[in-house]
Amino acid sequence: MEQSGDKLVNCSCCKGNACYESEFTTEEGKIKTWLCMTCGFTTNSTMTEDSEALNKTLELTADLIKDLRQNYDGLAWFPTAITMPDKGMIFPEPVKGTSTLEGKQDWQWTVVKAIDIPEEEQEKYPDPRNPGTFYEKRMDMKNLKRFNKLSFMDAAEELGMFEKPTTPVYNIPKKIGKSGEFGTSSISGK
Numbered sequence: 562m563e564q565s566g567d568k569l570v571n572c573s574c575c576k577g578n579a580c581y582e583s584e585f586t587t588e589e590g591k592i593k594t595w596l597c598m599t600c601g602f603t604t605n606s607t608m609t610e611d612s613e614a615l616n617k618t619l620e621l622t623a624d625l626i627k628d629l630r631q632n633y634d635g636l637a638w639f640p641t642a643i644t645m646p647d648k649g650m651i652f653p654e655p656v657k658g659t660s661t662l663e664g665k666q667d668w669q670w671t672v673v674k675a676i677d678i679p680e681e682e683q684e685k686y687p688d689p690r691n692p693g694t695f696y697e698k699r700m701d702m703k704n705l706k707r708f709n710k711l712s713f714m715d716a717a718e719e720l721g722m723f724e725k726p727t728t729p730v731y732n733i734p735k736k737i738g739k740s741g742e743f744g745t746s747s748i749s750g751k
């Protein structure tokens with residue numbers, strides 16, 4: 562896979578001018594991805610109506626994210642959810658006690674940071690994918706930071722996303738909370 566042509570374009574969702582456009586060459590051809598640094602919405606050129614990519618995303622995605630879907634130029638946009646195991650997570654989360662005009666709960670960005678697990682406690686956190694090994698970091702769910710809908714950039718900065726400018730893994734949480742169960746969807750090709 563080859564990445565080329567990163568640039569900032571105008572966002573279809575919030576009309577801001579900080580939407581990050583990237584182009585990848587995969588076995589199936591060129592894929593373009595967009596991630597807006599203002600509103601945090603993302604899509605890619607495979608997310609067309611009735612496409613396999615869109616159906617898979619809908620299958621793996623939490624209801625809140627599905628509810629926030631927007632459509633522009635034949636592509637479905639969703640708020641992103643990012644997991645960086647060494648740094649933490651960003652995901653959209655409903656805010657208790659709020660209500661939008663449609664009668665739904667309003668939402669904000671939540672940032673959870675990864676923290677070190679003390680060595681003597683690591684045995685409590687076995688890594689299911691690598692039997693016999695243990696996690697060294699865990700998500701600090703007790704210390705959440707919230708950011709406004711149009712402050713995705715601040716949330717990303719809080720997480721330290723820009724310290725290493727590579728393509729993040731796009732994880733879409735199916736269930737947010739204690740269980741730590743996640744559906745994973747990679748948009749970067751095979």
Ligand SMILES: [Zn+2]
Nearest residue numbers: 572575597600
């Ligand atoms: Zn935007």
